[in-house]
Amino acid sequence: MFDGLKDKLSSFREDVEESTDAEEPAESEAEADAEPESGTGTVDADDPAPAADAPDEEADADGSAEPSTFQRAKAFATGRIIIEEEDLEEPLWDLEMALLESDVEMSVAERILETVRETMLGESRKQVETTGELVEQALHDALLDVIAVGQFDFEERVAEAEKPLTIVFTGVNGVGKTTTIAKLSEWLAERGYSSVLANGDTYRAGANEQIAEHAERLDRELISHDQGGDPAAVIYDGVEYAAANDVDVVLGDTAGRLHTSDDLMAQLEKIDRVVDPDMTLFVDEAVAGQDAVNRAKEFNEAAEIDGAVLTKADADSSGGAAISVAYVTGKPILFLGTGQGYDDLARFDPEALVDSLLGEE
Ligand SMILES: Nc1nc2c(ncn2[C@@H]2O[C@H](COP(=O)(O)OP(=O)(O)OP(=O)(O)O)[C@@H](O)[C@H]2O)c(=O)[nH]1
Ligand SMILES: [Mg+2]
Known part of the structure; x- marks a missing residue:
């Protein structure tokens, strides 16, 4: 890395x-x-x-x-x-x-x-x-x-939040949003928090099947509607389900979009209005470098984010996105995706990253 x-x-x-x-x-x-x-x-x-x-x-x-x-x-x-x-x-x-x-x-x-x-x-x-x-x-x-700009203790935030805690994931196509949701569900389970997945990606054909596979493998409840449905309604249902079943965290997926696609950005606004998520996390791939930095900035301006997840850090040698995203957006990078397995999610640790960048080998 x-x-x-x-x-x-x-x-x-x-x-x-x-x-x-x-x-x-x-x-x-x-x-x-x-x-x-x-x-x-x-x-x-x-x-x-x-x-x-x-x-x-x-x-x-x-x-x-x-x-x-x-x-x-x-x-x-x-x-x-x-x-x-x-x-x-x-x-x-x-x-x-x-x-x-x-x-x-x-x-x-x-x-x-x-x-x-x-x-x-x-x-x-x-x-x-x-x-x-x-x-x-x-x-x-x-x-x-x-x-280290904007860093906060994510685990403490989860621990102290009123439950259910709702987290919505945004970003462009194919960067790893759905995979990150599955990984984070596992990360939370390891720390004693239950979670439900809500598929707000009602746009892409096959999105329900893809996330259903993760839910099945991880043995999590999945809330989904038919393709073409209202993403805000799906995530809202997820919150209702969690409240009724004492589930700690709702992980809301969304379809990949560009910050310039007005219709899809309006959907994010609707999710904000209807669900009022506790956190919106922007997901992008570290390997996208400068593009990821620009997108983080654009998304934060169009639909404010609370933090970022950088995926595919395992394949990134430049490190430019990992160094730049927090400073440019004022919002912290919270996690790094480091592979395709469910365990390949690491809490982003600025000190550790700096030490490794300045390390001998
Ligand atoms: N090497 C590596 N691959 C990853 C990582 N995270 C996700 N991927 C891969 O990236 C591809 C896309 O992941 P998805 O989770 O489907 O991405 P998405 O953002 O949900 O895509 P859309 O729903 O189409 O917008 C998959 O093949 C994942 O296995 C990571 O941290 N490292
Ligand atoms: Mg997806």
């Missing part, structure tokens, strides 16, 4: 380390000039060259923001790092290209760069020991900042 992006992030780390390392000989030279007796030209942590202190203080007195060569040398000597804007210019440019190539949305890529730049040039640079550590921390903060 997301291997392509992982590689690109790791080359950013190498680039920054290289571009800062490349400056060390220059500092050694300056140091050697200032302190000819030292001979070696290296910075000695135990015995800071006295000559280095004078210009250092001068620079401080000036209030100059630009670290002098001596400050930099001293910083190296004391195990601190001072990185200048120009050290970052090229690696940041490469990072931006890498993010965009990985289908990270433009505003998200810009936000990431801004956070990386701020972290690396800002105060926090004093708290880390090596360039590698600093880059790691900057990337970690920058990625988490965009990925």
Whole structure:
């Protein structure tokens, strides 16, 4: 998962380390000039060259923001790092290209760069020991900042909700809505919550048969009407059934649609009016990259969503959608689909994703 992006992030780390390392000989030279007796030209942590202190203080007195060569040398000597804007210019440019190539949305890529730049040039640079550590921390903060937008504890929400809790799934054709419903029904059962499936996809021929197969395999009740029926009425019946039978959660499927198909979008509005679902989850496939990001935004504008599910993450190397959807919509990614089996649904964990993106292998 997301291997392509992982590689690109790791080359950013190498680039920054290289571009800062490349400056060390220059500092050694300056140091050697200032302190000819030292001979070696290296910075000695135990015995800071006295000559280095004078210009250092001068620079401080000036209030100059630009670290002098001596400050930099001293910083190296004391195990601190001072990185200048120009050290970052090229690696940041490469990072931006890498993010965009990985289908990270433009505003998200810009936000990431801004956070990386701020972290690396800002105060926090004093708290880390090596360039590698600093880059790691900057990337970690920058990625988490965009990925974790809007996160809430889904399980707690289910636990605390008045029952039945109704969740409606929307999205374009073929992205995995029906499969996700079956998986989530299983995920809920593993945590002690019962659920009923309601097939609001009265549009596509064969939709009833497809979801009936899942219901049968999972031994769940399915509420469905004939093809051409009113989706709002089906989901409403699902809620009635759940209320009458003490079922915890209603999982309402809908037909795949484009945000531009007015008739079908009007159906979603009707579901909102008639059923007033507790949550509307937008489903899209991680592999769709930038398209998935755009659709999430468009759906959220046309029929507000509470969160997103990204399917087919098992087949996605770019990671662009997983990084961008929450920041662009302001709504969290709640689950990742990671395969075709009923168990292949994972709670989306921003920290874990960032750690895996920055992981060694
Ligand atoms: N590899 C992989 N395949 C998935 C995942 N989720 C769904 N699929 C597959 O995607 C295909 C479409 O899934 P559906 O659940 O029918 O999609 P849908 O959004 O309900 O489709 P429509 O009802 O036609 O709009 C199926 O073959 C699923 O097995 C996933 O996380 N990983
Ligand atoms: Mg479906």
